[in-house]
Each structure stands twice: as C-alpha cells, then as structure tokens.
Amino acid sequence: MQTLERLGAGDLAAVMTTYRDALSAHRERINRLNVFPVPDGDTGTNMALTLQSVVEGLPDDPEADLAAVAAAISHGSLMGARGNSGVILSQILRGLAEAVHDRPDVDAVTLVAALGRAAAGAYRAVQRPVEGTILSVVRAAAEAVAGAGEQAGLLDVAQRARDAAAEALARTPEQLDALAAAGVVDSGGSGLLLLLDSLLHVLDGRPLPEPDAPAGPPNPAARTEPAGDASCRYEVMYLLEAPDEAIPAFREVWAGLGDSIVVVGGDGHWNCHIHTDEIGGAIEAALDAGRPSRIRVTDLFEEIEEERWVREASRSGPPDAEEPHARCAVVAVCTGDGIRRIFASLGVHRFVAGGQSMNPSTADLLAAVESANADEVVILPNNKNVVAVAEAAAAAASKPVRVVVTEGIQEGMAALLDYDPEGDAAANAGAMAASAAHVVAGEVTRAVRASSSDMGPIAEGDHLGIARDGIRVVAPTVTEAATGLIDLLVDPDHHEIVTIIAGDGVHAADTRRITEWIEEHHPQLTAEVHAGGQPLYPYLLSVE
Numbered sequence: 001m002q003t004l005e006r007l008g009a010g011d012l013a014a015v016m017t018t019y020r021d022a023l024s025a026h027r028e029r030i031n032r033l034n035v036f037p038v039p040d041g042d043t044g045t046n047m048a049l050t051l052q053s054v055v056e057g058l059p060d061d062p063e064a065d066l067a068a069v070a071a072a073i074s075h076g077s078l079m080g081a082r083g084n085s086g087v088i089l090s091q092i093l094r095g096l097a098e099a100v101h102d103r104p105d106v107d108a109v110t111l112v113a114a115l116g117r118a119a120a121g122a123y124r125a126v127q128r129p130v131e132g133t134i135l136s137v138v139r140a141a142a143e144a145v146a147g148a149g150e151q152a153g154l155l156d157v158a159q160r161a162r163d164a165a166a167e168a169l170a171r172t173p174e175q176l177d178a179l180a181a182a183g184v185v186d187s188g189g190s191g192l193l194l195l196l197d198s199l200l201h202v203l204d205g206r207p208l209p210e211p212d213a214p215a216g217p218p219n220p221a222a223r224t225e226p227a228g229d230a231s232c233r234y235e236v237m238y239l240l241e242a243p244d245e246a247i248p249a250f251r252e253v254w255a256g257l258g259d260s261i262v263v264v265g266g267d268g269h270w271n272c273h274i275h276t277d278e279i280g281g282a283i284e285a286a287l288d289a290g291r292p293s294r295i296r297v298t299d300l301f302e303e304i305e306e307e308r309w310v311r312e313a314s315r316s317g318p319p320d321a322e323e324p325h326a327r328c329a330v331v332a333v334c335t336g337d338g339i340r341r342i343f344a345s346l347g348v349h350r351f352v353a354g355g356q357s358m359n360p361s362t363a364d365l366l367a368a369v370e371s372a373n374a375d376e377v378v379i380l381p382n383n384k385n386v387v388a389v390a391e392a393a394a395a396a397a398s399k400p401v402r403v404v405v406t407e408g409i410q411e412g413m414a415a416l417l418d419y420d421p422e423g424d425a426a427a428n429a430g431a432m433a434a435s436a437a438h439v440v441a442g443e444v445t446r447a448v449r450a451s452s453s454d455m456g457p458i459a460e461g462d463h464l465g466i467a468r469d470g471i472r473v474v475a476p477t478v479t480e481a482a483t484g485l486i487d488l489l490v491d492p493d494h495h496e497i498v499t500i501i502a503g504d505g506v507h508a509a510d511t512r513r514i515t516e517w518i519e520e521h522h523p524q525l526t527a528e529v530h531a532g533g534q535p536l537y538p539y540l541l542s543v544e
Contacts, residue, residue: 003155003204007106009066011202013058016073019198020051023191026211033187043187045280046083046359050090053080053361066105070097078392079366083359085188087388088125088134092192095121108148108157115142115161125388132175134188140168141196155203162196169193181452234535236282236297240270242290250289257281279358287364295353296337297535326421328428329374332412333360333382336504336533339409346416349374355383355534365393369401376400376425378432382412402429407468409501409534410441410542440489442467444481444539479510482539483517489543490522498525501532501540
C-alpha cells in the first residue's frame with residue numbers, strides 16, 4: 001500500500017469506520033480493564049457504541065467533502081455518546097472535526113492542530129480532570145507533536161502521536177493507585193490508542209492490534225456462570241412498539257447478541273425476550289426499530305425464570321397512552337419495573353432505560369425530551385455516569401431543559417417529592433436538587449472481581465456496601481452488607497426514614513432480616529420497603 005501524504009474526506013471516513021471496528025473487536029478487553037469491583041465495567045461498550053453512531057451518520061455520497069465528514073463526526077459522536085468515557089471520546093472527536101472542517105484535506109500541520117484541539121476538548125469535558133486516564137493519553141499525543149511543522153510528514157506526526165500515547169498509557173498505573181493494584185492500564189486510554197492505530201492503518205496499512213486473549217476477571221456483562229443450562233448472563237425483556245416491517249431486521253440484530261430469543265406479537269406491538277451478555281446492545285436494537293417500554297433485566301447468574309416471562313408475555317398489552325400536557329415534564333433514567341412504577345406515581349413522564357452497565361446515549365435522552373408533551377423538561381440521570389450525557393442532551397434540546405444531578409435512584413425519588421408540573425424547569429430544578437441533597441444514599445452489590453479497598457481486601461463474590469464516597473462495607477452475605485451500610489448511613493441522634501428498594505431476585509427472607517435488624521438496633525428508624533426490580537444491585541438504600 002502506498003503511504004498517504006494527505007487524508008481526504010473518504011480517508012477520514014475510513015479512519016472512523018476502522019476505529020469503530022477496532023473498538024468492537026477490543027470491546028471486552030477494554031471492559032475488563034475497569035478496576036472498580038462493581039458491575040459497571042462498560043467503557044469499551046460505551047466507546048464502541050459512540051463510534052457506531054459516528055459511522056452511521058457518515059455521508060453516503062462519495063463526492064462529499066471534508067466539511068461534510070467532519071460535521072457527521074461531530075454530530076454522530078455527540079448524539080451517540082454514552083457514559084463518561086463516551087462523552088470524553090465525543091469531545092476528542094469533535095475537537096478533531098473542528099480542526100479539519102474548513103480544510104480541503106488533512107496534512108501534517110492540520111493533524112497537529114487537530115490533536116491539540118482534541119486534547120483541549122477532552123479536558124473541557126471533565127470538571128475535575130484526573131491524570132492517569134484517557135486525558136493523560138490524549139494530552140501526551142498532542143504534546144508530542146506540538147512542535148512539528150510543515151517539514152514533518154503526515155505519517156511521521158501520526159507515528160509520533162501514537163508512540164507518545166502508548167507511553168502515556170503504560171504510565172497510567174503510576175498515576176492511579178487503583179490501576180497499579182489491579183495490574184492494568186486505563187481502559188479509556190486503551191480505547192483511545194486504537195484511534196491512532198486506525199489512523200496509521202489507513203495511512204500506511206499498518207496492522208491493527210489483535211484483541212488480547214481473555215486475562216483476569218471478566219467484565220460482569222460477559223460472565224457466563226448462570227444457573228441451569230443458560231449460556232448467557234442476562235435475560236432482557238420488553239414491549240416494543242415498532243412497525244411490523246422493522247421486526248425482521250430487529251431479529252437479525254438480536255440473533256448476533258444472544259439466544260433463547262422470542263419475539264411475538266403483531267400490528268405494531270411486540271413482546272421481546274432474549275438471553276444475552278449484551279444488555280446495552282439488546283436495548284439499543286429496540287431503539288433502532290421503534291419504542292421499547294416496560295424494560296426488565298434479570299440476572300441469570302442465580303436463577304432462570306423463563307416460564308415466568310411466558311406467563312407475563314401472555315398478559316402484556318400495548319404501551320401506556322401518552323400523558324397529558326404539562327408545563328414542565330420529567331425525564332428519568334432508570335431500570336426495573338418497580339422503580340418505573342414508583343417514578344410514574346411521582347409524576348415522571350418519560351423513561352429512558354439505563355443505569356449501571358447500560359448507559360443511554362445523548363440521542364436516547366434527547367428523543368425522550370423532545371417527545372415529552374411539555375414546554376420544558378427536567379432530566380434525572382440517576383447515575384453519575386449519565387450526568388454528562390444528560391447535560392449534552394439538555395444543551396442540544398429545542399426546549400428549555402435542566403439537569404438535576406442525581407447520582408442514584410434514591411436521590412431521584414427524593415427529588416420527585418418536590419416536583420411541580422405547573423412550575424418551570426428552573427424552579428423545579430432548584431427545588432428538586434435541594435430535596436435530593438437531603439438524602440444520604442448507598443447501595444449493596446456483589447464484587448465481580450477481586451480487588452482492594454479502604455475496608456480491606458475484596459474477593460470475587462463478596463457483598464459490598466457502597467456509600468457515595470466509596471466502598472464502606474465488605475461482607476460475606478447481602479444482609480450483613482446492607483445492615484452494615486445502614487449503620488454507617490444513619491445519624492443515631494435523629495428519627496429518620498430508611499427507604500429500602502429491593503432489586504430483582506432478592507429473597508423476601510433477606511429483606512425481613514434487614515427490617516428486623518433495624519427494629520432491634522435502631523428503633524428510632526422507620527423502614528419503608530419498595531420492590532424496585534433493578535438488576536445487579538440487590539438493595540438501594542437511602543436515609544432522610
């Protein structure tokens with residue numbers, strides 16, 4: 001292959017397509033680099049889905065100029081961004097696009113400028129930048145070529161940037177203790193390096209790195225240890241409102257995502273069921289085909305309940321009717337039938353499926369905002385990894401939108417207690433944020449990998465009590481983790497309400513043990529128990 005001295009519009013599009021394919025191939029390797037032991041190892045998935053949105057928006061016209069390709073990269077990355085890693089990557093790509101937008105082609109000088117803008121955009125996307133992350137990697141690439149002028153060739157600049165990025169990635173464990181303890185490099189930086197690999201592949205035919213063989217504990221979304229004879233970790237079910245002609249393509253997408261697939265219905269309403277390791281992909285397929293509702297995700301690691309779905313499917317009807325007009329609507333990110341019912345009773349108008357390990361995109365949130373029958377909207381992200389995407393959707397909306405920074409379902413529930421559908425978004429956001437701030441929240445989950453914490457070593461399978469400032473309890477049972485966390489969250493000098501939101505698969509006996517423990521050890525507390533149905537987190541707890 002002849003080395004390219006300049007990149008035209010088609011070449012830049014090829015870089016994006018190559019990068020999309022590389023991220024897809026390396027997705028699980030990147031996911032496994034997430035070191036925090038909770039079920040949220042989805043950096044590779046978020047980055048891959050962000051690039052999928054970019055590629056889908058690239059112009060079909062072979063005569064399209066660089067401006068058209070750059071505009072597609074900018075828009076596609078913004079709309080497809082998922083999670084913090086996707087938002088940062090979108091800012092990197094938008095910085096690149098800004099630098100090349102007005103150029104006839106990309107030469108060495110333009111690439112130097114593009115990398116500089118990419119690094120600046122990445123740092124702007126993060127309120128409190130942390131070194132040892134994707135930020136360090138993109139900055140190293142930009143700084144390594146900052147002095148290169150017209151005398152440097154395009155390939156030379158690309159190679160220098162790639163070498164510097166690889167060195168910075170290798171140094172990330174020296175900058176973050178958690179990476180050093182786990183013996184891995186930063187996941188986002190690893191995904192970014194593939195962008196420069198893709199650039200070199202298009203420029204000079206350099207081979208792309210092969211995905212590493214599985215090593216270390218797998219990503220929770222890829223674990224294959226369910227009970228019974230299932231080969232996939234999760235059961236995903238939902239109703240789908242979609243035209244009949246869209247279903248064959250939908251079935252084909254699902255065929256590549258899992259097994260035990262059932263899609264029944266007709267006349268625009270479908271009941272859908274799949275066993276899969278790809279929660280996000282299974283839901284993304286629905287968003288491409290139509291409008292999903294009543295989304296339910298069940299962890300098959302402990303129990304398979306396929307017969308239950310068959311019974312429920314026979315009773316399910318079409319989605320609920322549209323809500324009446326309101327001055328200000330609420331869009332909430334959540335998963336779990338029980339949580340959805342609670343939120344609906346508190347006034348939520350639109351739901352976007354998401355949470356741990358299944359972050360929605362900017363486009364998902366924007367579609368919910370625009371479809372809400374209201375003049376203004378408040379978004380409740382209900383997960384710290386969704387906040388940046390919610391803010392991007394708010395900025396792109398055609399109506400006034402405010403984001404209330406809720407880091408969990410518990411804060412979202414408290415915020416809704418001060419929601420006024422006749423108030424404007426600004427007033428609602430202020431009141432709802434104040435209400436959410438009065439909640440002390442935490443959750444209980446299970447460690448998906450061995451790790452360490454301030455509470456001591458963590459073994460895979462340990463139960464973790466997690467407050468908003470980190471892991472506070474490591475225990476052998478779910479009840480010990482929950483009661484230990486409640487003990488830390490409550491103020492013994494006050495009479496308080498403890499809200500317990502029980503997740504999917506939780507045993508009633510465990511919940512009863514927790515409430516009995518509260519009665520015995522904290523008789524001043526009032527316990528309220530709700531069935532949330534959320535996956536991955538047996539208990540969501542809050543004290544107010």
